[in-house]
Amino acid sequence: MKRTKVVDILRTEPIDREVVVKGWVRAFRNDRFIALNDGSCAAHLQVVIEPERMEAATLQRIKFGAAIGVEGRVVPSQGKGQRVEVEASRIIIYGDCDPEKYPLQPKRQTLEFLREHAHLRFRTNTFGAVFRLRHTLAYAIHRFFHECGFYYLHTPIITASDAEGAGEMFQVTTLPLDKVPTTSDGRVDYSQDFFGRATHLTVSGQLEAELGALALGAVYTFGPTFRAEKSNTTRHLAEFWMIEPEVAFADLEDNMDLAEAMLRYVCRFALENSPEDLQILEERLLEEEKNKPQDQRSPLPLRDKLHFVVENRFERLTYTEAIEILKHSPPNKKGKFQFPVERWGADLQSEHERYLVEKHFKKPVILTHYPAAIKAFYMRLDDPQEGVPGPTVAAMDILFPGIGEIVGGSQREERLEVLLQKMREMNIPQEELYWYLDTRRFGTCPHAGFGLGFERLVQFVCGMTNIRDVIAFPRYPGNADF
Numbered sequence: 001m002k003r004t005k006v007v008d009i010l011r012t013e014p015i016d017r018e019v020v021v022k023g024w025v026r027a028f029r030n031d032r033f034i035a036l037n038d039g040s041c042a043a044h045l046q047v048v049i050e051p052e053r054m055e056a057a058t059l060q061r062i063k064f065g066a067a068i069g070v071e072g073r074v075v076p077s078q079g080k081g082q083r084v085e086v087e088a089s090r091i092i093i094y095g096d097c098d099p100e101k102y103p104l105q106p107k108r109q110t111l112e113f114l115r116e117h118a119h120l121r122f123r124t125n126t127f128g129a130v131f132r133l134r135h136t137l138a139y140a141i142h143r144f145f146h147e148c149g150f151y152y153l154h155t156p157i158i159t160a161s162d163a164e165g166a167g168e169m170f171q172v173t174t175l176p177l178d179k180v181p182t183t184s185d186g187r188v189d190y191s192q193d194f195f196g197r198a199t200h201l202t203v204s205g206q207l208e209a210e211l212g213a214l215a216l217g218a219v220y221t222f223g224p225t226f227r228a229e230k231s232n233t234t235r236h237l238a239e240f241w242m243i244e245p246e247v248a249f250a251d252l253e254d255n256m257d258l259a260e261a262m263l264r265y266v267c268r269f270a271l272e273n274s275p276e277d278l279q280i281l282e283e284r285l286l287e288e289e290k291n292k293p294q295d296q297r298s299p300l301p302l303r304d305k306l307h308f309v310v311e312n313r314f315e316r317l318t319y320t321e322a323i324e325i326l327k328h329s330p331p332n333k334k335g336k337f338q339f340p341v342e343r344w345g346a347d348l349q350s351e352h353e354r355y356l357v358e359k360h361f362k363k364p365v366i367l368t369h370y371p372a373a374i375k376a377f378y379m380r381l382d383d384p385q386e387g388v389p390g391p392t393v394a395a396m397d398i399l400f401p402g403i404g405e406i407v408g409g410s411q412r413e414e415r416l417e418v419l420l421q422k423m424r425e426m427n428i429p430q431e432e433l434y435w436y437l438d439t440r441r442f443g444t445c446p447h448a449g450f451g452l453g454f455e456r457l458v459q460f461v462c463g464m465t466n467i468r469d470v471i472a473f474p475r476y477p478g479n480a481d482f
Helices: 006-011 056-061 111-116 125-147 206-216 252-273 275-289 302-311 319-327 350-361 416-425 431-441 454-462
Strands: 018-029 033-037 045-048 067-076 084-095 199-201 218-226 239-248 315-318 365-371 392-400 404-411 447-453
Touching (some): 006 018, 006 084, 125 252, 125 275, 206 239, 239 252, 275 302, 319 350
Antiparallel strands (some): 018 067, 239 447
C-alpha cells in the first residue's frame, strides 16, 4: 500500500479504510495513544494501539521524535478533539530517538533556544507553521503575477553592477587569496579572474528586470539577493529573497495600485488557505506577549492584522505631508522618538513609519515623492513642487503595522539626459551600465516597479519578531551554519 498523508486522512479520507501512514511521534500516552505528525499539516493524527498485541521491544522504541510507520484502519474517533483516528495493526520503527540526548523536548521551547538548534526547529509546531506559510505565500505571489499576465524572469545572481549604488556587496572570485595577481600599478589583476572582471553577488535584479519589461511588457523576479552589511539586528539578513516586478508604460500611480493589489491578494490567500497554521502562530504570539507591557504588544491579533490589510484601502500621502504630521506628533513633541523629526530631507526610521500606520492613520500607508538626495539614481525626478524645499523623485514606500516599510519602489527615470546627469552627480560609472542606458537610447518609455523583501512579508504574516525565524538557514554577520 502507498503511504497516505496525515492531511488527507484528517480532511478527506473515507472512514473504514486500510491505510499506511508515516511520520514522527509527537506524543505517546498510556502506551496506547500516539500523536503522529508528518509535516503535511499542523494537526496530529491520533493512532490507537493495543499494547498487548505489540511486541514489548517495539513499544519501548515509540519515543518522542522517533520516525515510525503505521498500518491500520481509519475509524471514527472515540475521544474528543478529532473526527477520525487510526487503529494500528502494525508499527514499524524507522528511526529511534533517544529522549535523553534529543535537544527538543515535548514542551514549549523559546525562539532563542530554537535558533541555537536551527537544524531541528522545523520539527516544532511553530516552525512547521512558519515554513508551510512561507510556501503558501511564495505560491500566492507566483499565482498573482501569472493571473496578471506577468512573465517570471530569472535575473543573474553573479553580477558586475551595483543596482543600489551602496557598495555593500559580496565579492565573487576564483583568484588565489594567498597570492592575488596584481597589475604593474599594484592593483588586483581581474583579467586573470574567472569572468575577466570584478564580480559580486547581486543586491537586486531590478536593472536586469527593466530590460525584460521594456520588451515583454510586464515581468517579475523572485530570487536570492545579498547585502554585505554589518547589521546584526532582528530586521536584517545578509541573504534574503526579493520579489521585483517591472512594468512598461506604467507610472507611479499604476505602481502603487499593483503593489497594493498584490499585498491584499497574498494576505487574503494566506487567510483562506492556511487557517490552522495562522491559528497556531496567533496563539504563540498571544502567549509570548502576555508578560510584555501593553505598549510593546502587537496592535492587533495576528489574523485581525491580516484582515486589517485586506479590508482597508491604503492611505496615500507624500513624504512632505508625512514630515509635517511627524513633526507635530505627540511622541516627537515629548521627545519619545529615538530619532527626532526636525527637518524636511531626513530619512524616516521604523519608529516614524510605525507611528503613521499604527497611531495616526490606523491603516497601511503609502508614502510618495521622497527627497531625491536619499533615493537611488534610477528614480524619476519630479517636476518642482510649490512648498516643497527640494527636488523629489516619484518614489513610494508601503508601510505596514508592526513592521514599518515592506515595499519600496518608484517610477523609473526614462529620460536619458536626466538619468545621465543623476549618474554623474552620484558617481555612478556610465561605461559599466551602457546596457542599461541603451534602454533609454532605443525606444524608451515610462515604466515603474518595486521591490518586496520576501522575508519581511513572511515575518508580517507569521507574526514573528525576528527575521531570522522566517528563513530556513539565516545568514548574518558571523553566521553561515549549515
